[in-house]
Amino acid sequence: MTELASKLDDVTQRFAAAVDRANDEQALESVRVAYLGRNGEVTAVRRAIGALPPGERPEAGRVINDAVAAMERRLQAAHGELESRAFDAELAASIDVTFPSIRRPAGSIHPVRRIIEESCAYFVRHGFAVVVGPEAEPDYYTFDALNIPSDHPAREGFDSFWISDTLLLRPHTSPMQIRTMQQHRPPIAIVAPGKCFRRDAVDARHLFQFHQVEGLLVAEGINFGHLKGMLTGLCRELFGAQQNVRFRPSYFPFTEPSAEVDTTCPKCKGTGLLGSQSCNMCGGSAWIELGGAGMVHPSVLTEVGYDPDRYSGWAFGFGVERLGLTRYEVDDIRRFTKSDPNFLAQLS
Ligand code: DAH
Numbered sequence: 001m002t003e004l005a006s007k008l009d010d011v012t013q014r015f016a017a018a019v020d021r022a023n024d025e026q027a028l029e030s031v032r033v034a035y036l037g038r039n040g041e042v043t044a045v046r047r048a049i050g051a052l053p054p055g056e057r058p059e060a061g062r063v064i065n066d067a068v069a070a071m072e073r074r075l076q077a078a079h080g081e082l083e084s085r086a087f088d089a090e091l092a093a094s095i096d097v098t099f100p101s102i103r104r105p106a107g108s109i110h111p112v113r114r115i116i117e118e119s120c121a122y123f124v125r126h127g128f129a130v131v132v133g134p135e136a137e138p139d140y141y142t143f144d145a146l147n148i149p150s151d152h153p154a155r156e157g158f159d160s161f162w163i164s165d166t167l168l169l170r171p172h173t174s175p176m177q178i179r180t181m182q183q184h185r186p187p188i189a190i191v192a193p194g195k196c197f198r199r200d201a202v203d204a205r206h207l208f209q210f211h212q213v214e215g216l217l218v219a220e221g222i223n224f225g226h227l228k229g230m231l232t233g234l235c236r237e238l239f240g241a242q243q244n245v246r247f248r249p250s251y252f253p254f255t256e257p258s259a260e261v262d263t264t265c266p267k268c269k270g271t272g273l274l275g276s277q278s279c280n281m282c283g284g285s286a287w288i289e290l291g292g293a294g295m296v297h298p299s300v301l302t303e304v305g306y307d308p309d310r311y312s313g314w315a316f317g318f319g320v321e322r323l324g325l326t327r328y329e330v331d332d333i334r335r336f337t338k339s340d341p342n343f344l345a346q347l348s
Contacts, residue, residue: 108348141175173214187219211320218313227314255294291318
């Protein structure tokens with residue numbers, strides 16, 4: 001019996017060492033066959049029971065069975081370990097979903113686009129249609145039909161990029177007034193946003209490429225009060241009610257009477273001064289111009305075949321970047337062209 005016990009001890013110890021060495025399922029299976037298989041080491045020990053005195057055999061059988069049970073548990077545990085090691089390896093090789101992600105900065109709607117969308121939404125809410133037209137226009141739509149014949153001094157105010165003798169990059173969105181009125185009968189209520197181009201020297205409030213929002217309403221019985229009401233409403237919408245806006249008598253060949261619409265300079269806050277210097281945004285005037293407006297000139301109505309005795313209308317054209325300067329209190333109009341993510345993020 002003691003001989004059998006020490007043999008069993010030797011087998012279980014070698015078994016344990018072999019299990020520890022086995023680092024995959026196949027190796028583990030070989031260990032099982034070598035020790036617990038039909039011709040394995042434990043079977044050899046079991047055979048030795050027959051040589052024992054009959055009285056010792058049951059006890060010997062129980063000791064061997066206990067040892068086998070322990071060995072099987074050990075194998076089971078080793079299987080579990082291999083499995084979890086394989087799982088860990090798989091996890092390490094794949095994406096760790098608990099790892100903090102890299103933040104990819106999301107883009108935002110550009111402030112110029114936002115002003116265009118909000119302005120259009122305001123007019124659409126009041127029953128206007130949005131129309132867009134070409135950025136390269138014949139001089140007929142740009143000037144002649146707007147009561148600015150080729151010898152008219154007002155053309156000098158639109159220092160333009162000419163493509164040919166008669167085609168130019170539009171210096172304002174007003175050509176859309178003509179295009180719309182030539183295609184439709186009154187009543188007309190449109191808003192026309194878009195890019196404009198002028199050979200202007202660039203400074204804190206001028207760009208050579210910028211945007212305008214044009215508006216036109218023509219029907220019976222339209223007067224200047226309607227214009228003032230709609231434009232005041234637009235400014236309230238974009239800036240809030242506290243922002244100062246003024247209508248200043250002015251001149252455009254295509255409107256009579258005409259006005260320019262100004263608002264408190266967003267840079268010097270209407271003081272005209274930056275420290276002891278005069279403000280470089282408003283030139284010390286304390287106001288910046290948003291754009292022009294007026295009652296559509298009878299000559300323009302006649303040009304498109306409308307009866308000026310029956311119909312009247314108002315029109316306006318605002319600089320979108322100018323609206324943006326005011327809305328966002330920006331110190332220089334050139335910022336709108338730079339795509340600086342820090343600047344844009346502040347306004348989004
Ligand atoms: N087109 C003019 C400009 O760019 C602005 C303007 C003035 C537009 C009066 C209008 C208007 O529609 O009625 O300077």
